[in-house]
Amino acid sequence: MAVAKEHYFYVLECKDLTYYGGYTTDLARRLEEHNSGKGAKYTRLAKRRPAQMIYHETFTTKSDAMKAEYAFKQLTRPQKEKYIQENS
Template identity: 50%
Template sequence: MTPCAYILLCSDGTLYTGWTNDIEKRLAAHNAGRGAKYTRGRRPVTLLYSEECASKSEAMSREAAIKKLSREEKLLLSEGKIS
């Protein structure tokens, strides 16, 4: 399983950023209400963006960097317009 950082689009239009070793399992957990507390009341969530990383620490660092981006920058990242 490959570590990755990801961005979810919540049903209320907000964005959630996280990291995981198994994106499909984590997405299912979010939608089942077993994911992050933030997403429990904002289901269903859809995967907006994911980025594979070489290691867990790299995925965690990338998650932290993405969280510092503005909403607009996160949307541009998901569209492939910035990296």
């Protein structure tokens, strides 16, 4: 029997105070990848590292987590701040 895997949408606050939203199944591993320069192209830039994980949501399906990531990325900076504040 397959073990249910958790899927996460997460938000990083980068050193340059920008936000990065992403998807993963392992939050600790993904944060380490970002901070070691092996994560997304956006966080590979030295001016954005280190980043800290400031928010995450758990989903039962990859599709739902990725929909949350996409929706977050469509928001303006003030909307992103409001989203994080209201959902934390």
